[in-house]
Amino acid sequence: MNGAASQSAAELLVDCLAAQGCERIFTVPGESFLAVLDALHDRPAITAITCRQEGGAAFMACADGALTGRPGIAFVTRGPGATNASIGVHVAHQDSQPMILFVGDVARGMRDREGFQEVDFAAFFAPIAKWAARIDDPLRIPEYVARAYATAINGRPGPVVLALPEDMLCEAVPAQIAPRPMVTRPAQAPCPDAMQALFDLIADAASPIAIIGGAGWNAKARDHFMIFAERIGLPVATAFRRQDAISPDSLVYAGNLGYGPNPQLVTRVREADLVIAVGARLGEATTDGYAVPGPEHPGQILVHVHPDPEELGRVYRTDLAICAAMDEFAEAAALWEDARIIPFDAGAEAHRAWLAWNTPTPAANPPALDLAACVAHMRGALPADTIIANGAGNFAGWWHRYWRYAGYPSQLAPTCGAMGYGVPAAIAAALRLPDRTVVAVAGDGDFLMNGQELATAQQYGANLIVLVVDNSAYGTIRMHQEREFPGRVSATRLANPDFAAFARSFGAWSARAETTAQFFTALGQAKDQTGVRLIHMVIEVEQLAASGATVSGLRAKAAG
Structure with a gap:
């Protein structure tokens, strides 16, 4: 041949x-x-x-x-x-x-x-x-x-x-059949008339908010949209698991939507008179079950900016649809001048509310291994542009709430809630961006769906830290179970291996942490190693969610 x-x-x-x-x-x-x-x-x-x-x-x-x-x-x-x-x-x-x-x-x-x-x-x-x-x-x-x-x-x-x-x-x-040249994404600029209509709506708005991140988002879109939003004081929320779509240091960043969001942010979206969705599909998780905002959003004006015309108007009634590439739209918005717009105070207010929500407060009786304190410690111990990769489970909520996704890209997390994603995604990131720190965060059930890929990481010399949060349960399902059928635990308990020993069997460095102090020590040691490093974090199933949900609390609520 x-x-x-x-x-x-x-x-x-x-x-x-x-x-x-x-x-x-x-x-x-x-x-x-x-x-x-x-x-x-x-x-x-x-x-x-x-x-x-x-x-x-x-x-x-x-x-x-x-x-x-x-x-x-x-x-x-x-x-x-x-x-x-x-x-x-x-x-x-x-x-x-x-x-x-x-x-x-x-x-x-x-x-x-x-x-x-x-x-x-x-x-x-x-x-x-x-x-x-x-x-x-x-x-x-x-x-x-x-x-x-x-x-x-x-x-x-x-x-x-x-x-x-x-x-x-x-x-x-x-042999003379030649490959076609590299395919590139065509520049898709927004219509000037549509941009003028957008700024007309902003000028008339009293309480606008933007929901960003999703299809076609990139570093250029991130930078230019931040310039635009900060210039007019527009509060900016990120869609579910799109938290790196804007810098957390932006003075208008209002936090993330999805599961377990800041209730003040949900109220802000519900009470907004103008919602500007850029890149986001406004899916079920981002909108709390198509409720905030709803598909018909009475009393609200919806501007939807998306690169795919088939997405515009497909689920949501859209008052102004703009089909454009995210970076082209963001640049046009950053450069657009409209003297009628007086900067809003809401952006700074929303950012202050997010900072309070994002900052862990010491609990009166903290658990032996306090995940909020662990994430806060990680923020100081690891580079700001660290890539966090996670699969699905309540464990991820602590990182969604308390981590600051400062780099771009720095969040790899499936919006469809697929378990087993975190370790493979972290390996891909470690191989693609070897100069960045990469952390895979996995629950115990989540980890064992693709934990065998530690062999792949070792074979190709990937440098990454793996955190396995072990509560001996399918935590998310257990939370729903306690809410719907309190006290009737069925099929959600897990009998787990020694994850630290499991990692060592692949040739990885590992440690076990059952207290917050032990985690601090283990993370410090992991930083001094190379290759695959795994920390087995053992917590009680009582800690169900970063929002504060507990087994006892859900049962008490059901009984009341």
């Missing part, structure tokens, strides 16, 4: 990835795409990161896309491999992050016979991908790869899935 006049389809595919700037793929190898693995052997410019489970590989690709703004790339095999990887596709979809999943598939002659591990991937992934297709003609590989990149990054970013028939990858194609 390797002659002057021809190349294999797999070699063409790898060349097309290189032409799009791909430097790294995440994979669990499979026999269905052996030809791709062979092609990668001769192309050292693309590093293959071998993972231990396809869900971890897909999470790493999703996080890599979030960090770079270019699609993260994963390769998995058919059937079980693809279905394992589907969790990462779902995260990329709901997080609006660019990703491409390549799936090795049955040979074309085996199709529709329910061959070994056969799945109709276009149908399977269609509901959670921007585009799902199968490359049957190897001559069209450059077209499909370029389209995959364009689809993943344009409009609302998201995942693409391409199935690769095993026999197609081995087929010879002419």
